[in-house]
Amino acid sequence: MYDFSLLPEDSIVAICVALALFAFSFISFSIILLYSLIKTNIYTKQHKDKLKLVCDVAYFHERGKRDNQEDSIYISPMDKAEDNGVVVACSDGMGGLLNGEVVSKYVTDSLTENYPYKFDAQDDNAAVITDISNKVYEEYHLGAGATLVMVHVYDDYMNFYSLGDSNIILIRNNHATLLNYKQNYITLMIRKFAEGGIDTVDAYKDTRAKGLIDFVGNHNCHVLKTSKPLRLMENDILIISSDGVTDSIPLNRLVNHIHFDQNASGIARSLKYGVKTKRNPRQDNYSAIVIKMTRSFV
Template sequence: MVISYFGITEKGNFRSHNEDSMYACGEIVAGSVSGSISSSGFQSSEDSPLILALADGMGGHISGEIASRMTLEKLAWMVKKIQPLEELPRAGWQNLFRKINNEINEHAQETGRLGMGTTLVGVLFGRRKVLVFNMGDSRAYHFSSHGVHKITVDHSFSDPARDHHHSRSYITSCIGGGTTDLQMDLFDITNSLSEGDRILICTDGLTDVIKIDDLEEILRNASNVKEACSHLSEEANLRMTKDNTSVIVIEMKETALSFSEPWKFTPSERKR
């Protein structure tokens, strides 16, 4: 697998700080009002796995940023220490994220930052597999010649007691936040990918204000991943998102020719 990527994180119009953190192929951007992360040329997963991920911190100033940064630091450790990561069964992934979850909760207890937590969404590019994982309502989308579809399923629900002008979403699964029953989804998208396809991972600061039709238009018209990221981030701010916004766009430059298992769509929002 050969990819190029670009990522941007912004605090947005209304927040005084940025609780989002980004990770891409060994590099972390965290605790930054605004920042970017990019590949210098193309990256290949032939020799070692590539992981790109976003964490949307929760718990207020400092606490959310700490939870999101710590989660990505521990994810980076996983990439180095556990090989081949792509061959782990679902239960193995669940155990790894459960360990991270416990460590975040323990840190919160020890430091008095009760409630600190984070969502997490990411993509693993291995030698033979491409896997998407998520906890919470940060999302992953796949753009191809057929259009764009949402890979992940949100772990959240809206408060029915509120009207549509004042709706609020509640997270049902996250890392930290006192969570003891962690829900983690894992999607194998290996055989759905073709050269030129793009994967978008993003926090809800983007998807709260930009619908899937607009995402498709931006991903289709952007000439490269940097332009796509810049346009998405700018559009979120123009539409007055109330949250931090982080986006990473990944483009498939070269894909493997054959795989051992067929890929099947999982239940998701789909645009054709």
């Protein structure tokens, strides 16, 4: 213990003044910091609707039990996002046909060459995809093909384009929705069975069920597309993936593998881990691009 009574009186006064100044400075700093935090929070709440929605983007690209990686992905330049939006795509080479990896790579390379895309030109963008498909047809004459799912996000709206059975999934309010229907025989048969009053369960027993009725490589393919943009909301999650993801994690269980406070990278890691832990002996290649919509002052 120090005996301050031994200090000169002027030293004690100086120490007291210094302690008082320190206490005043600390209290003043705390008040200013608290005021700033309150003001920032109030401003954010008042102007939240005016803040821009931006895309937080991540991906994974994994080979399953196949000999080759037949999935290919595309992400547009993020430094061009403010002017042209964000365009992402996933193409999956068709199993059972040769050159699946060549075709899927050709698809994403062609999308890269045609960038940028006009957001409101859905018909023109679909025509680009049809042209790519026709060139694959001219080269392979139905001997090779691939699926394609492509999403274009601009501000808080999105358009999508789809061929085949890959996935465009929107997760909102803890619920996953498949935005594009699969262009395969089972979808066609279920529709016909339902119209004819036949039990649709029989459609799943058909050996052709997973066969595609349209794909990249088909002549004059029919590209599914949005007729008008879809509105996106804060914390919406988009998953653009090959069917290798949903073969192991069904649509209704996707949300069980996601923590909604995660960023896009965290969600991608969780989904990749979820597929791996299934240890599917016939695991297809599995790739996905994850987009999480967040608010930003920028």
